[in-house]
Amino acid sequence: MKDEGRKTGARQEVRGARYTDVRAPRAPRPAPRARSSTGWLFVLPAFVHLCVFVLFPIVFALILSFFRWDVLKPQKPFVGLHNYAVLFHDPLFWNALWNSTYYAIGSVPIGMAVALFVAILAHQKLRGVQLFRTIYYMPAVASSVATAMIWTFIYLPENGLLDWLLNAVGLKGAAQIDWLQSTVWAMPALIFMSIWTGLGPRMVLFLAGLTSIPEPLYEAAAVDGAGRWAAFRHITLPMLLPTTFFILVTSSISAFQVFTPVYMMTKGGPVRHTDVIGYHIYKVAWRQFHMGMASAESYLLFMVIFAVTLVQFKFVSARIDA
Amino acid sequence: MRSSLAQNVGSYCIMVIIAVVTIAPFAWMLIASLHPSHGALPDPSHLAPKQWHWENYQEVLTMDATPFIRFLWNTLIVAVCVTLGQLLICALAGYGFARLQFRGRDLLFFLFIATMMIPTQVTMIPAFLEVRWFGWLNSYWALIMPGLSSAFGVFLMRQFFLTLPRELDDAARIDGCSEFGIFWRIAAPLSAPALATLGAFAFIATWTDFFWPLLVTSATEMRTLEVGLSLFKDAFGNTNWPLQMAAAVLVLIPVLLVFLFTQRYFIRGIALTGLKG
Numbered sequence: 307m308k309d310e311g312r313k314t315g316a317r318q319e320v321r322g323a324r325y326t327d328v329r330a331p332r333a334p335r336p337a338p339r340a341r342s343s344t345g346w347l348f349v350l351p352a353f354v355h356l357c358v359f360v361l362f363p364i365v366f367a368l369i370l371s372f373f374r375w376d377v378l379k380p381q382k383p384f385v386g387l388h389n390y391a392v393l394f395h396d397p398l399f400w401n402a403l404w405n406s407t408y409y410a411i412g413s414v415p416i417g418m419a420v421a422l423f424v425a426i427l428a429h430q431k432l433r434g435v436q437l438f439r440t441i442y443y444m445p446a447v448a449s450s451v452a453t454a455m456i457w458t459f460i461y462l463p464e465n466g467l468l469d470w471l472l473n474a475v476g477l478k479g480a481a482q483i484d485w486l487q488s489t490v491w492a493m494p495a496l497i498f499m500s501i502w503t504g505l506g507p508r509m510v511l512f513l514a515g516l517t518s519i520p521e522p523l524y525e526a527a528a529v530d531g532a533g534r535w536a537a538f539r540h541i542t543l544p545m546l547l548p549t550t551f552f553i554l555v556t557s558s559i560s561a562f563q564v565f566t567p568v569y570m571m572t573k574g575g576p577v578r579h580t581d582v583i584g585y586h587i588y589k590v591a592w593r594q595f596h597m598g599m600a601s602a603e604s605y606l607l608f609m610v611i612f613a614v615t616l617v618q619f620k621f622v623s624a625r626i627d628a
Numbered sequence: 629m630r631s632s633l634a635q636n637v638g639s640y641c642i643m644v645i646i647a648v649v650t651i652a653p654f655a656w657m658l659i660a661s662l663h664p665s666h667g668a669l670p671d672p673s674h675l676a677p678k679q680w681h682w683e684n685y686q687e688v689l690t691m692d693a694t695p696f697i698r699f700l701w702n703t704l705i706v707a708v709c710v711t712l713g714q715l716l717i718c719a720l721a722g723y724g725f726a727r728l729q730f731r732g733r734d735l736l737f738f739l740f741i742a743t744m745m746i747p748t749q750v751t752m753i754p755a756f757l758e759v760r761w762f763g764w765l766n767s768y769w770a771l772i773m774p775g776l777s778s779a780f781g782v783f784l785m786r787q788f789f790l791t792l793p794r795e796l797d798d799a800a801r802i803d804g805c806s807e808f809g810i811f812w813r814i815a816a817p818l819s820a821p822a823l824a825t826l827g828a829f830a831f832i833a834t835w836t837d838f839f840w841p842l843l844v845t846s847a848t849e850m851r852t853l854e855v856g857l858s859l860f861k862d863a864f865g866n867t868n869w870p871l872q873m874a875a876a877v878l879v880l881i882p883v884l885l886v887f888l889f890t891q892r893y894f895i896r897g898i899a900l901t902g903l904k905g
Binding site: 343344345346347348349351352353355356358359360361362363364366367370424427428430432435438439440441442443444445447448449450451452453455456457459460462464465466467470471502505510559562563565566569570583584587588591592597600601603604605607608611612615 | 636639640642643646647649650651652653654656657660669670671672673716717718720721723724725728729730733736739740743745746747748749750751752753754755757758773774776777779782807811832835836838839843853854855857858861866869872873876877879880883884887888891894895
């Protein structure tokens with residue numbers, strides 16, 4: 307890429323030649339009369355917006371986390387690392403982190419397995435398969451407040467659809483459960499709903515991954531006498547590793563930020579058993595008005611998400627090397 | 629051949645079962661919304677009510693505490709403005725990153741991408757304080773301005789512009805067309821599919837956003853549909869589920885309709901960027 311730039315002798319081309327994107331379909335060819343300032347003008351509105359609503363807030367959140375910043379009080383003293391020290395010994399904060407971990411570990415792997423299974427089904431050349439894909443995607447675009455209300459209604463102990471179904475198939479014991487009021491079952495109930503909501507987007511990503519697996523691989527495996535399971539185990543799964551990794555990372559990041567279902571369905575209860583970190587931060591910032599403390603929590607959440615992503619990276623690159 | 633037929637039948641059966649599980653909650657919501665309000669809880673044993681109570685919907689729409697028509701109007705204004713803003717701003721930036729050379733371009737692009745990994749909770753508190761200083765709380769400004777551009781949109785448009793052949797702009801450049809002229813007259817019209825994808829994503833994401841409108845609005849007349857629906861739920865708690873379900877139906881219908889008309893762009897957008905918005 308660099309050599310090409312040098313040949314044309316355009317200086318700006320050499321400068322811009324370190325291209326970060328691996329998926330760029332081709333190297334950029336020189337734009338003869340484009341001046342550096344023109345490019346800046348094109349990205350300027352987006353950049354200003356990014357500065358005001360993303361970059362400045364990121365820096366400001368860090369600053370806030372070093373202050374006792376109460377919206378209602380005029381004096382906002384600098385407290386250094388005090389907020390972080392308090393959080394380190396705060397059982398409610400650790401409880402929220404644990405709940406988020408539980409939610410992520412419960413919803414992400416199961417949700418991904420279900421989505422992969424459905425994607426393999428919907429990848430077949432069958433008539434009407436497009437209709438099924440559309441149906442599976444619907445919960446993801448539906449209003450999250452409305453779906454939270456629907457599931458609250460389904461989980462009701464009296465005349466709830468779920469308990470009625472369990473009763474109908476003879477599971478009388480399970481049919482007595484008041485799902486969202488149970489310290490044991492409230493979190494699994496939220497997780498089950500998240501699998502329903504997340505199916506569509508994950509399925510579409512897996513479908514894109516499946517499409518990119520070359521058909522001859524399967525034909526060769528069939529010639530060698532490999533069964534469907536062997537083909538899945540030794541071709542589909544390894545070839546899907548980048549897709550799987552991508553879904554794992556993005557799903558985990560969003561699982562740690564879940565808010566609306568908790569706000570609508572359990573308010574963190576019963577007795578803080580579903581008080582996830584996304585909801586906990588909201589309460590500290592907008593119910594108790596401790597914006598500094600809440601900012602410290604949000605930075606710790608960011609670090610947790612970063613660490614989780616890093617571990618997943620390490621794990622996957624180890625598998626690729628092996 | 630026989631085994632392949634059996635296989636297909638098996639696949640269809642499983643897909644239908646999963647489709648039923650996916651749709652059942654929506655169907656139960658629709659049926660429950662037509663049960664008599666202010667009565668006993670709808671019983672799943674006899675699905676259909678004795679009478680279909682369509683007046684539930686009228687009752688929801690005429691509630692004084694939750695003016696749904698006003699919420700709908702607010703949501704529509706915000707979603708349309710945000711969508712138009714994103715189409716323009718993200719397309720411009722995407723074009724700049726894909727087609728033009730300038731100092732610091734790759735670093736700047738990396739910065740855009742990196743911000744996508746920052747959790748919402750980090751930026752929400754400062755963004756809220758900022759909007760409060762601007763005096764934008766309880767106004768359309770607060771609801772619209774933060775959504776006008778997105779790193780996801782910039783990324784999507786850039787990926788698309790990279791796939792457009794450059795021969796066209798070279799020809800236009802030789803004819804003396806300005807860079808903006810090339811963008812506006814050649815690249816933008818050719819990118820209708822990508823713009824449709826971004827538009828669909830932006831519209832539905834804004835329409836169904838809950839957290840931000842919850843934070844920056846407190847006056848009833850400035851609430852959006854999502855927040856309005858949550859107020860409706862708060863008002864009824866665990867009572868009068870038929871009315872609650874009727875309200876949920878009313879909020880769901882517009883967004884599901886938009887999705888049905890734009891669904892192919894969703895699939896394309898995800899395949900193009902590997903992201904879900």
